[in-house]
Amino acid sequence: MLESSLKVAPLSPAVQRRRTFRRPGLFTVLLGAGCGVLFLLVLAPLYSLLSKAVENRDGEFVGLANFTHYLQMGGIESAFFNSLWVSALSMVIVVSLAFMAAWAITRTRLPWTGWIRGALVLPILAPSLLPGISLVYLFGNQGILNSWMMGADIYGPIGIVMGSCFWTFPHALMILLTAMENADGRHYEAATALKASGWRTFWTVTVPGARYGLVSAAFVVFTLVITDFGVPKVIGGQFDVLATDIYKQVIGQQHFEMGAVVSILLLLPALLAFAADRIVQRKQSASLSARSAPYKPPHNPGRDWLGAAMLTPTLVFIVAIIGMAIYASLVTFWPYNLNLSFSNYRFDLMDGGGWGAYTNSLLMALGTMVLGTALVFFNAWLMERTPQSKTMAGFFQFFALLPLAVPGLVLGLAYIFFFNHPDNPLNGLYGTLLILILCTVTHFYAVSHLTAVTALKQLDKEFEAVGESLKASRWRVLFTVTLPLCLPAILDVALYLFVNAMTTVSAVVFLYGPHTQLASVAVMSMDEAGDIAPAAAMAVMIMLTCAGAKLLQGALRAWLDRATRAWRRGA
Amino acid sequence: MNQTIQGSRLALRDVEKHFGDFCALKQIDLTVEPGELVCFLGPSGCGKTTLLRIIAGLEQQSAGTLQQGETDISHKPPRERDFGIVFQSYALFPNMTVSDNIAYGLRSIGMPRQAIRERVEALLTMVGLTDQTRKYPAQLSGGQQQRVALARALAPSPGLLLLDEPLSALDAQVRQHLRGEIRQLQKQLGVTTIMVTHDQEEALSMADRVVVMNNGVIEQVGTPLEIYQQPASAFVAAFIGAMNFLDGAALDSHRVRVGNHDFSVQTPVAEADRLCLAIRPEDVHLLPVGQGDWDGRVLAMDYLGAFIRTRVQLEGLEPTLLVDVDPRSARQLGLAPGADVCISLPAEALHCFAA
């Protein structure tokens, strides 16, 4: 009926040829804008700092002189080598433990897995200083488990590896749980039918099914550990790693140009890991099966006991660290006056901003959560679910993952150089809560982005095509189908951003202003002043807030699960 | 359902598609008549799905034009084209009930609420799911999901229905049943339909015309009977049904030599040194020893219900010949593995292809 009014005169061949090159559509422009935003938030600030690597103090171009100078200072080989092996060792330990934990949670019939999962992600809820305090109280010279060290010293590589394992474990676990929860039950049935032993099934079905998750987890853990200076600084003693070298150069000696040199060197292993991850992940899209039946572990007490045995060490380690931190916040003066009291929780008497800082942190975390989730999800949607050129999507992916390889300290300073520049029209942002929010969103962009992309990839790739055929715009499909289906992932990203914003220190320490002090920074300054118990108390307070957020999120997810059970599970 | 759809005519002219250096479609010329059901049939990677997506506007052709009815749709975005589509995965919206899924496209075009309700009810009746309206896709069987997808695609009364392997995810019995149902519905509505499939049985049993594709080109277009009986190329012959191929040489325009036996053919052949003689297993005559052209021995027999597929080793020829024979003749001939037989190849059943 509409056909007659839509009649179009045939086009001349020349016109036709021209029209095959379509003008960039709205979505290309939008992802271009997304690239632009990330360019402003990641690349431009980084450039403004890292370009100092080829300048001298007065800002003149000196080529690679700083690099030569740094390499000649000596100690670089050991720092580089130390960084590599500590990160690699932490990676192997964390990925193995996280894989065992994920296996026990998804492939056995252990009870209380909800609580176990909650306990296992506790480290992500705690400020990074917390494991530092706890490890010393547990394994230091006065530590209650000092004898376990058999004369070895917690201040050094052992401490770094333990601390790094503690805080990176939840990252690896989250990735592996996602990878293993989507197991196809039919593969297990096939293995059973082929009389494969449990062991053989594990190696031929479970491990290959999780291999992309394993690679991702390895990449994330390696990069997180190699770029972190928090743990090495607190517990590393004089054990040199590249990240503390940045600290020495920038904070100890105010040599920004040398800090930039080390930052660039630090980017190299991270970029290599990034490339390796991308190559492996590229093959993944081909192996995704269209439909699968959820796996339900059969009754097998032996396997359940094995699962429990594999979970227990990790669980005990995490609970011990957290428990020790809570104890540390209550004790009057470790280790000589062990009377317990709640006096350390009177933050109004505390320095470092007290409750005001706590409120600021809360506001900052909420802002990061709302703004970050929206930005991350919208960009991921543009990249995954709208027509985009490969080049553009590739650029975007690079921008989105780059922040993972940048130490917070470097990001914070880069933000000063870029956003505080008098010629930058955005310099009004500097010193506001908004810049803290933007910096934190950037700092934690990569993992949020990966989560959102994974969720979007799991949706039927034809939803938009069906929508088009039904005359529904991509926007309508986004709001009526994609968003409702991705709500669980959106909640995950929101929580991730919230808890990280509550606990982060390394970047924001350069950016908070007189009215935007933060609780996590207060923890650091109290610890610096030797007020370990109040520092632990504030850290516990932050952790409880994050745990509260996690519980709230869990409740929301449970509610969502119930409300959508009918269409999710068909029950 | 009493309402019929005005199926539209679709014409493709010189459609090409390149992915970088790879040429996925070459010079596709095709006209689909109003109300016709056309199947794109071919092995995976032959370009049939790409062609379907170009028709839908989900992919942009590298060259060529598309015309639907009187409208040039070559450069129209999918939303401005007039079609409904059912994917292999169905892509039902899992968070919506059956009726919400079906109503989705009607809401897009701003149909009044009451009208939507009536149309959804009519469609549900049509696909026989009136008792499932409040259920979610995950609560339905595969066949039911398929029907919902079909109803959703047909809801806005499109002039063109595109089906991308719509039955491949279903088990054999449901598939058999749905074939007939879809075909009946399509005839009843008069909607022009293009279906992509790699299942020749499906194509032959449902289509008005079959488009056999290979390596990005159309090998043959024709009715199922034409495709089966007069394959235009060795590829089509091999792809559709079972076929024996025997290497030979042309003696003159009507005589071909295979091994040391000569055969007459009906269609004239070019005098090439080498050619390929083809015959379907059911066209080979199996005779008692001494009564045919060529002696052989039975190697194996497969009982396939209505007929027996017999594997025969011919004297002096390496490849074995498949012969379909009905059980009664088999009994009369005393067929058993190891038995000696004789065959003859009737001239009217022999096809010749360039080797």
Next chain:
Amino acid sequence: MTLLKSLRHSLALGLCALAVTAHAETELTVYTAVEAEDLQKYAQRFNEDHPDIKINWVRDSTGVVTARLLAEKNNPHADVIWGLAGTSLLLLKGEGMLQPYAPKGLDKLSPKFRDKDATPSWVGMDAWMAAICVNTIESDKLGLPMPTSWQDLTKPVYRDHVVMPNPNSSGTGFLDVSAWLQMMGENAGWQYMDDLHQNIARYTHSGSKPCKMAAAGETPIGVSFAFRGARLKQKGAPLEVVFPKEGLGWEVEATAIVKGTKKMDAAKTLVDWSISHKAMEMYNEGYAIVGMPGVAQPIEYFPANADELIIDNDFGWAASHRDAILAEWQRRYDGKSEAAE
């Protein structure tokens, strides 16, 4: 009823708050490395005399504040720096970031406690001096004698019982190294550090950390600074704060105006006050030595003759030789990785 009451209450409170803000006409952004616990006190005392100027603090450790000030060089946000190490201020002065100003009462300041220029770029508050924190309980357990001098620390009995800050990361660490080199001369100084290195259990990245470790019994002896030792002792740590008899490295904590501030008058008022008699008395509550001679009273845990113990520190020499000293230090001692031990 109660709702109305509380509403009226909060309204009244709000008005009060408004009145207070209206009263404080100028707000100064002040960067500082002063201990967080003292900030409230500093602002309060200042506001007793100048209620119309509100101080907004940005506090962090010396290294972070200095790095931040340098990074903000193109577009400074601080109006005043109150309480930052002299070495840092020297660096900022070299970058042309400080506004020279001769505050009222400059003549009353000891010459050691001011920038040498006629119109000084910074003026001193107090001295922040090196000290050794000794944990009495752990020392007794290990049977260690109480050290009284720097030289004592090189005795074999202290092997692996001493912790000190890495001068590459910490200003306190550099202070010690620079003081040893000035007191003993370059050759003897490096020889001393070679010997000391034998006894060092580890170098830390923070200047206060060795003392905190001593307080928590993680090490019996931590080379750190006096203020931290005294505070920790006050809080109940079993510490003895030892002031080695050879002399102590020290560093001035000082005040300066950041060039380009739009609130020059208020900034000047603050700097004037920062070297007033009242301010000096306030500094004396935490520091044994203050910038104005004759003000300081002996305080708990500090020696009465503190000002005799501090060396005649040549800050100019220390600043100009800093890079070379640090490079040499790194060459000699930083290779001591745990793996190689």
